[in-house]
Amino acid sequence: MSTPSAGRAVRLGACAAAAGLVTLGMATPALADSDQLWIQAPYEFVLPAAATGGQQPPASTIGLGLYHDNNNFTVTDGRLTVDISGLAGIADVTWPESCAPTGSTAVCAIPEVPANGGTPVQLTVRAASGAQNGTTGRITYQGRAATTMEGGELTAVESETTVKVASGPDLVLDRPDAVTGVQPGSTVPVPVSVVNNGNESANGVQVTLYVTRGLTLSGLAPQCVSTPVGEGAIKPVTRVSCAFDDVVAPGGSFTLPQPLTAAVAAYALAERVDINVEPRGGVEDLSPSDNGGVAEVKAVNTADFAVRGTKVSAAAGETVRAALTFRNKGPAWIANLGSGDPVANVDFVVPKGATATGVPESCEPRTLEGDWAENRIGAPRYSCNLPMWVAEKQTVTFPFELRIDTVIPGSVGKVTLTPPWGDQPLPFDPNRANDKARVVLNPAV
Structure with missing residues (x-):
């Protein structure tokens, strides 16, 4: 009944019931502007009470x-x-080997402190004999570490976990490992395995799957209902809802009537099946944080992103439409359904002699250097967000309206495809030559 690491919320919703994590901390004052040390622990943790009879x-x-x-x-x-x-x-707590206890306190060693989280210290905890439902206690934490920065040490402020004793089922999904290097057209297993770590039976199990469009499931039970999710003709996700009457006793396990497999489409790349399980009948799970997981399927594929500009002519004082066009030439579709980030951005530097008077809603104003600009109208540069998913062969157009203030023959505005974050090239794009284009005003005949 462990709590997952901190991270971006999963947008698909299948495992979004994770409990919050304590990330309270600060660096020593001299280091606060450069780095911070954080404690990772659940805010709250529920323990099953002893069963009737002790x-x-x-x-x-x-x-x-x-x-x-x-x-x-x-x-x-x-x-x-x-x-x-x-x-x-x-x-009652059993300490792991990495902890050196003295009475009710232990110092747990973490030789290498990561920058991306993790839970290397695993406490084994069970409710004390005679502990009543609803009783609560707490665990408190302090953290220190050495650093290569001048000053030598980072310190995290004290934080705590509230521990509560309760009764009920606690379904825990065995989180599947990622499958990588998969060829489009192949088939991969999608394991769904559950144990009940609670002290009461689960009288029925509800299984919900969210499947990205690059995968097609086989082996679903007759009572499973599939529903496409999303707007438009192409649906990025299929929701699969399955209700089972199986009784899962404390310590017992549950699997699907037959194993699931997923066929990997020709346009697949970074696919996923979000899995969530919960007791049926309106019964609350003791610890929903471990009810979900993600089966990731990484296909060997690419997606050629490209941008196209335009050429327009107008006299001084006139306003013209200048469309920036993005196209995913495939063969793969691209989706950031977990993070919700755009798949990429389109950067547009407005040609000299023109003013942007009509700006697409998804385009944000920038200074010429790329910093934030306050006014949407008349900015010298714009960053346009693409959707969080694009199908293969899909195009997206950003229609700008440009007022010609001064006619400068052949004035050029730059159009550049950029990653959603950072400055590294898009890893799936094999052709960088078509990631740049131009908007030309009053080109030479």
């Missing part, structure tokens, strides 16, 4: 860790101090 409740795992912000620095010798004195009479 049987020992199942064990749960609380994942803990440290991380920092700045990849430019190496952070080592992480020391996470864990104080469980607030769990007296509520829960």
Whole structure:
């Protein structure tokens, strides 16, 4: 019953029920502007109470860790101090080998502190004998680590986890591993395996899948209902809802009636099946944070992104339409359904002698150097967001209206395809030559 690492919220919704994570921390004052140390731990954790008759409740795992912000620095010798004195009479803890306990406190070693999170410290916790439903306790944390920065040490402020004893089913999805290097046209397994770590039976299991369009599932049970999700003729996701009457006792497991497989389409690239399970009958799961997971399927494929400008002529004082056109030449479609980020941006530098008087809604004003600009009308440069997914062979047009203030024959505006973040080239685009184009005003005849 561990809590997943912090990250961007999954937009597909299949595993969006994750509990919040504590990421409270700060650097020592001299280092605060350069890096910060953070404690990773759940805000709240629910433990199954002992069953009627005093049987020992199942064990749960609380994942803990440290991380920092700045990849430019190496952070080592992480020391996470864990104080469980607030769990007296509520829960029993078994320390992992990386922790050195003294009484109710232990210092847990994290030799290399990552910049992207992680939970290398795994506490085994179970409700104490006689702990009543609804009782709560707490675990508190402190964190320190060494750094290559001048000053030598980072410190995280104290944080805590509230631990609650309760009764009910706790369905836990065995999160599938990513499958990489898959050839389009092949078939891959999609495992769905669940255990009940709670202290009460789950009287029925609801399985919900969100499948990206590059995958087609086979092996679905007759009671599964598939519904395309999204606007327009092409749907990026299919929602599959399956209701099963299986009773899953404490410690028991559940699998689908027959294994699922996914056929990988010719236009597949970064595909995923978001999986979520929950008890049926309106019964609340003890810990929804471990009910979901993502089966990632990475196909061997490319998508040739390209931009096209235009040539227009007008006299001084006239306004003309100048359309920037993006096209995904395929063969793969591209989707950022997990993050919701645009697949790319189109950067437009307005030609000299013209003023942008009509700006597409998805285009944001910039200064000539690329910084934010306040006024949408009349900016010298624009960054236009593409959608978060584009199908193969899809085009997107950004229609600008340009007022000709001064006729400058052959005045050129630059059109450039850019990544949604950073400055690295798009990894799936094999042809960078068509990532640039021009808007030419009053070209020579």
